[in-house]
Amino acid sequence: MSPENLPSVIRHWIGGELVDAADGRTFDVSDPVSNTVYAQAARGTSADVDRAVAAARTAFPGWAGLSNRARTTILYRIADAVEARHDRLAAFETYDTGLPITQARGQARRAAENFRYFADVIAALGEEAFRQGEDQFSYVVRKPVGVAGLITPWNTPFMLESWKLAPALASGCTLILKPAEWTPLSASLWPEIFAEAGVPASVVNIVHGIGEEAGQALVDHPDVPLISFTGSTDTGRHIIRSSAQHLKATSMELGGKSPAVVFADADLEAALDSVMFGVFSLNGERCTAGSRVLVERPLYEEFTSRLAQRAANVRVGPPSDPATEVGALVHPEHYEHVRNYIEIGRKEARLVAGGERPSHLAAGNYLQPAVFADVERDARIFQEEIFGPVVAVAPFDTEDEAIELANATQYGLAAYIWTSDLKRGHRIAHAVESGMIWLNSHNIRDLRTPFGGVKASGVGREGGAHSIDFYTESKIIHVALGDVHTPRFGAAS
């Protein structure tokens, strides 16, 4: 069933107005349950990006010139406006992405929290001062970088958009957002949210379109000095290469193949719940998914068979059904990508659960969560990001082997460690190559903490002060307080 007020046209938002693409072109938007086209979205090109950048440049001095307190007030109003649309957002997100409704319901609160949090950060923000005795005093001023380009993926699209919009706006940047083309629906709520909150026209501009067209035009635009990107590693590499032309600042939140390392002394029930949720929530389309599970040998058979039982029991169904645990994968192309990995996995390892379309769901991008056991480290399903409800399980015998296996991929986004031996837990946490570790805990975020990955999982950190650092330039101003003793070149008689 389609949600109420479902738009059949999704337009750009440029200069405070909803507009079609300059050349009038559109692209199809479909839902993942019926895979039928329900809307046409404006297909942005460099002409649209040029208009959006021009608008954002005009708005920049006014927005950047507001006091932090004034921006804070507006950010709080944005958060309220997001929360007021809680039900509509959840319905849109579920319909467009295939995310189960129970998981989509949390997205408005998380998005609102991003605005409140970054409002608080800038309200409390001070700038540093340095004193050299009585002689010199230096102080830092932070200036917003300018027009920011924000490029986002299709998994939890609205929340990830807010994760960039909030710190960019808090910092005083104006911006262009390019949402993912498979899931533009929830972004159609932003214009009314920003208008209601009193964000001046042209501060936020949204250009929809295909990555290689609208996204690339944003990356190539000389008046956009900063690109914040969340998406796949290959696209990230490409964007860094393109950004070199104009020496843009880039923040890269990329793919992952995160390990969950389970020792035999772990709290088994807690570890099992966390491993299940970590890889199968959000349909497995989660950058920090614990998609490789490494289990200490004495627990291996039991853990693997219980994981398989639980995976076989997962309720796959319509995303709108509150009983559904795994919904429909976002797009037929992605569905084929994931199913292709299931076929690869069948040749590489032992499939112990799932991997098939559930028999009661004849159409739509549905897949029973798959568990592969005895996966070797050079297997493609161990090495490559699948980004769906598929988990690779492998045994280990020693702590060193656990670390080695955990580090045996190109990625380094997150890791989860389960052990009752806290000394060992910390040792492993230090040795695993990843930006984020959860020790005896599942993926709970604290917005003050750095978010990001190492190796092929990203460059830079967002979250807390890191985001403000990214969206602002620090300028140092040195002031002499006492007499200035400068060598007197050319003063000799």
Ligand code: NAD
């Ligand atoms: P993607 O790289 O295909 O697309 C992401 C965005 O980039 C989209 O808006 C797309 O239109 C745009 N894009 C594509 N080509 C472009 C180009 N040449 N120039 C500019 N923009 C371009 O990724 P996706 O399939 O949408 O998302 C899934 C990926 O995102 C996974 O790899 C996942 O791990 C990653 N991800 C990472 C994080 C994180 O925080 N590290 C969070 C969520 C998702």
